[in-house]
Amino acid sequence: MKIVWAAMMSASLAGCGSPPTENTATTTGANEIAVTPVIAEPAVERVVELPDTFVTQNPLGACKALIAVVNGRDPGTMTAKKLEDNLFHVSYRRPDDGKRWQSRCQITPDGQSMQWAQFDAFDDGQQGRWRTEDVATYTVEGSSLTVSVDMMGDAITKTYPMSKVMG
Known part of the structure; x- marks a missing residue:
C-alpha cells in the first residue's frame, strides 16, 4: 500500500x-x-511504501477490530468506509439506546498498527484527538484475528473470526 x-x-x-x-x-x-x-x-x-501487513492490506477490518476492542463491541455490527488515502471511518449503533457511535482510524507510519480518534461524540461533527498513546497489535492465525490494545498500561486482547472483521 x-x-x-x-x-x-x-x-x-x-x-x-x-x-x-x-x-x-x-x-x-x-x-x-x-x-x-x-x-x-x-x-x-x-510516496512512502508501507510493508505488507494485515493493517495495510485490510485497513477497514483493522479499524473495525481496533474500535471493537476499545469500545467493547462486536465488530460484526460495525460499518467501515475509506474517507481518504489513510483515513477510515467506522460507525455502529448501540443496541440499548440506538445512539450512533463513530470513530476514525489511520495507519501508523510503520504500517504495523492503527491510531484512532472518536468522531462526533458530542453531536458536533468534530473529531477528537488521535489516541497516539494506545498501541494496537494484530495477529492473524488461520481464520481468526487477535487484537491487543495497550491503553497506557491496561491491555485488552480480543480474538475475532475474520468473517466478523472483514464483513
Whole structure:
C-alpha cells in the first residue's frame, strides 16, 4: 500500500542545500523602488511504501477490530468506509439506546498498527484527538484475528473470526 504525504516547502526552507535567494530591489526613479519577490518552491510529494501487513492490506477490518476492542463491541455490527488515502471511518449503533457511535482510524507510519480518534461524540461533527498513546497489535492465525490494545498500561486482547472483521 502506498501513502502519499504532501509537504509544503516554505520560503525559508526552499533553499535548503543551496544559497538563499533574496528579494532584489532596483531603483526606478525618485522615491520609487521595484521589488522582485521570491517565489516559494512548489509542494513536494513523497510516496512512502508501507510493508505488507494485515493493517495495510485490510485497513477497514483493522479499524473495525481496533474500535471493537476499545469500545467493547462486536465488530460484526460495525460499518467501515475509506474517507481518504489513510483515513477510515467506522460507525455502529448501540443496541440499548440506538445512539450512533463513530470513530476514525489511520495507519501508523510503520504500517504495523492503527491510531484512532472518536468522531462526533458530542453531536458536533468534530473529531477528537488521535489516541497516539494506545498501541494496537494484530495477529492473524488461520481464520481468526487477535487484537491487543495497550491503553497506557491496561491491555485488552480480543480474538475475532475474520468473517466478523472483514464483513
